Every structure is written in C-alpha cells, then in structure tokens.
Amino acid sequence: MVALELTDARNKLEDLSGIKLEPGENPYTALIRTCNDNPAEIQTLYSVHRTKRNAQQAEKFLDPNFKELIIDQYLLRLEDQTVEPGFRDPRNCLVFWARPPDHVVRLAARLQELLKQAAPNVWLMPTHKMHLTALEVAFSKTPDEIASLVSTLRPAIPSIVNYPYSHRSRLVKPMISYDLSAFAVSFLPAAGEDPLSPPPVEPIVTDGITQGDEYTYHHLRRDVFDQVQAGGVEVGSRYQVPSAHITLGRYLNHQDHDTPEKRANWVKAIDEINQWLEKEVWDNPDSEFVGEWIVGQEKGLDARNGTLWYGGGRTIMLGEGF
Template sequence: MGSILQSTDIENKLVDLSGAKIQKLYAAHRVKRNAQQRAKFLASDYTGLIIDQYLLRLENPQIEPGFDPRYCMTFWGRPPIHALELAEAIQNRLKAVAPAIWLMPLHRMHITTLEVAFSRTAAEIEALKETLKPAIPHIASYTHRHRSRLVKPMISYDLSAFALSFLPAASEPPLSPAPMAPDSVEVLRQGDSYTYHHLRRDVWEQAKDAGVTVSSRYVVPSAHITLGRYLTEADHATPEQRRKWVDAIDEINAWLEAEVWDNADSKLIGEWVIGQEKGLDVRVGTLWYGGGRTVQMGEGF
C-alpha cells in the first residue's frame, strides 16, 4: 500500500489544482479502491490473502534466520501522539474482529513522504546517502516551515494490508494541538494552500537537485500510515469471516466520519500536521515494517 508519486508530470498536474480539488482526487481514489477490495474479499472466486513472506519470516525467524537483504532509503513523517492514539484505537477494533492479524507497533508507524530507493544492497544505499548528505539537514527540517495538514482519516485496505489513510486539508476547522512557541505568524498563517501533495513534490525535487535519481514504486494519490498486515488465513478462511471483516471496516469508517472528522469535541483527533513533534525522519536500512535507522531527524514544532 504505497503512497509516493514517481512521475513529475502527474505531480505537477495535481499541484496546480486547488486544495479542495486535490482533496477530492485523494478521496475518490481511496473510496474507489476500497470498493474494489471489498468486492475481492466477497467474491465467489476469492483466491486468498496475499501473505507477506518477508514479514512472515521476520515474525518467525526460525523459518530463515537473517534472510532480509532489502536495503532502502526513505523520508518518513512520524505521526504525533494524538495520531498514534487514534491509530491504536482503530487497531484495537480491528483486532477484536480478526485476532490473528499483525499490527504495526506504534513506535514504528510512519507516513512515507518520499521513498528514495528500495530493495538495494547496503553499499548502494550508503552511496545514495553520501550523495544526499549535503541536502539532508534542509530536507529533514523542511516541514518546520512548510506545513501540510492531513484530515478525514479512514481505513483503506486490500488483500495484503490495511492502513489509516488521510486527505490533504481544504479549509476544515483546526483540531490538533497548536504549535508551541516560538512560531512565527507567517508560518501559523500558511493555511491549507500548501498541501501534503506539495510537500511530496518539494522533497522529491530536493532529492533530485542533490543528484539522486528517485526510484519510488507508486504513482497514486495517497497519504497513509500502515496499521497492519495478514500473516495467516485464520481470520478470513470462510465467506462469513471475510464479510465480518469488510463490514467491520465499513462500520469503523462510518464511525470515523460521524464522530471524529471535523469534531472538536471528540477525544480522538482526526487530523495532523506533518512535522508536529518531529520533522522528517531521514531513514536507511532494512526499513520494511518500520525498521532501519535514522540518519537525521528534522526539527519539529
């Protein structure tokens, strides 16, 4: 369930649109995709979940100890505490329906703002890091003065994983905690004209200008944090179980829309600004499922 644009043509076409139109495109993508995935789960010719064999081996090291050679380099946004609280509440609801699912640990949760390279050797990633080194401090703290807000969370899912997806904000009322001082009036008044889509474009261009060819996998309008994956068919083996699963996701999404979206009185906050508490996490290593190591963490607010 990837989130990165690798085509500058697509990127440039979208950033020329208003925030409201960008939000509409993101929303249409996730609603259409969920409908497609629901149909796959309920199909009479259902062929099974897509079990991630790498994660299966990481969770069960005795299968093939020390097997994962896939080194990567990414720029992650780290969710603030209130976004993690929302993610945990949703994970708990999903776990009640499907006890055997694998859940992403909260301390590993992230949104992939840019995937620079994936499935390379350690030496290749080290070389990329060295090329990017002069630009890394600026990229890591870029969100301190370029703030993009995400709103309207809902579960997106497919046969391999499930995630909490967000939309770029478009004049919704602010809900998350205010930035702490000192923050300039200029930054505070930036508003929603600078969207998450603009942030991804800017980070992509900075990596390119530093001399790196970005090798992202996905060309989709999405902003999400992975909630979990499947390691077994145990909870989805029968048509009844699969219907229970997709119905539960629909119910949670209805609850989010009715009780959490745009609701200042909700105990759970359905909004976050990229860079709250922490800047971008420039990360290398075997990053799958939240692993790897930090090269530099940017300044938060």
C-alpha cells in the same frame, strides 16, 4: 536463499487518479496541475482514489471465487523464524518519513484495537514504528548501493528534513484503507476544514512560515521530490499515487479470513469503523480522538535507510518539529 515474491507484485497499488505525466515531469507537479492547484480538487482526487480502491478490495474479499490473502513472505519469516531459521530481510531502502504526533498515534492505536477485535491473528505495526512515507527515494537495494545514495544526498538532507517546519501541510478525514495484504489509516489533504489539532509548542512562530490549506501535503511531497533530485539522486519510488497512509498491520495467515462469513465480517467491521470515524472524529472538536495531522508537528521529516519495510532501519537525521 530463494528469492521471495514481493506483495507488491501480486497487489499492485494502482494509480486510480487518471493523471498523465509529461516526460521527466515531477509526478506530484502533474497532479497539482491537473487539479488546477486547488486544495478542494486535490482532496477530491485523494478521496476518489481511496474510495475506489476500498470498493475494489471489498469486491475481492466478498467474491465467491476468493482464493487467498496475499501473505507477506518476508514479514512471515521475520516474525516466525521456524519458517526459515536465520532469515534476514535483504531489501534496503532510502526514504523520508513523516512521523505522526502523539494524538495521531493515539487514534491509530485505537483503530488497531478495533481491527484486532475483528481479526485477532493479524500482525500490527508497533506504534513507535508508525510512519507516513513522504517520499521513497530508493528501494530493494544492497546496503552499499544505499550508502552511496546517502553519501551523494547528505549535503541536502538537513534542509529536506527541516522543510515541514516552514512549510506546514494539513491532513484530515482519517479512514481505514485495506487490501488483500495489509490495512492502513489514510488521510486526505485539507481543504478548508476547521482546525482540530492541539497548538504547536510555544512560543508559536509565524514569521517565514508557509501554512494554510493552499499548501497541501501533495505540495510538500512535490517539493521534497525536487530537493532530492536537486541533491543529485534520482527518485526511484515504486508509486506516487494520491495516498497519505500509515500502515496499521498485515495478514500473516488465513485464520481470520478462511470462510466467506469471516471475510464478510472483516469488510463489515472496516465499514463500521469508517462510519465511526466520519461521524465521531471528522470535524468534531469534542471527539476523544483528533483526526487531523499537521505534518511536522512534534517532529520534522525522518531521513532513514536500511531494512525499512516494517518500520525498521536507522535515522540519518530527524528534522525540527513545531
């Protein structure tokens, strides 16, 4: 089998935060330090990252010299077996995912509907496979390499997957983020917004629970990183950018974007969806959709390995939700 090019190779998720790491430093600690451990500053950094990136991508779609989308050659072969009959994805990974609660899945499904209206030929992530990558431990390894890492980390996994039960971080302000290979709904760490989520399942436990916006999603990622390293496994993530996103879909062909008019319509559709989100969903207790996510609600972290790129693989352990 010819080695296929990763979409990441042509579509690098550049860290636009400007954070400088000390040697050997937890990258999440570095961002928190740069932001003076201030939730508002952390939110701003996440916001600047996604806003800058969307602006960059819009320029690419609207460029008169636009060449092509970046089609995921692995997904193309998995979805269309006529391209390479019998193709199997060889890329094995080890991750900790956050699984969205029902109200976030409902919002994500609605966003998929709106995007599908604008581009009928896109591939959509099945809702039951949706996830937010809290930490990617290892990627593009063989099954045996991943099995060895799982064996090393196994004693630490229960405390990691249950960690959000007692350390509750909040995500708000959903927005469509996109590039030449995929599109996602991204969130920002909360910083004092009024609560919108449905209450946890009763009885509501508060003893020993860290909550409030001083403990952000970036703090959660910092702590998971430290726990994995303490468990004896070196974290080999592709990126640790200030982003909290659920992939909604990818492009499998050029049919919806093969003219300047179609590409302009795509950018316009995303802008309109984002305006709707900001106006109707953000900070709106009367909205049909809830745009807030307290990580760990309904399910704890999902320790997972296998061919995970498109929501696949298997669960090693799923943590307790609230």
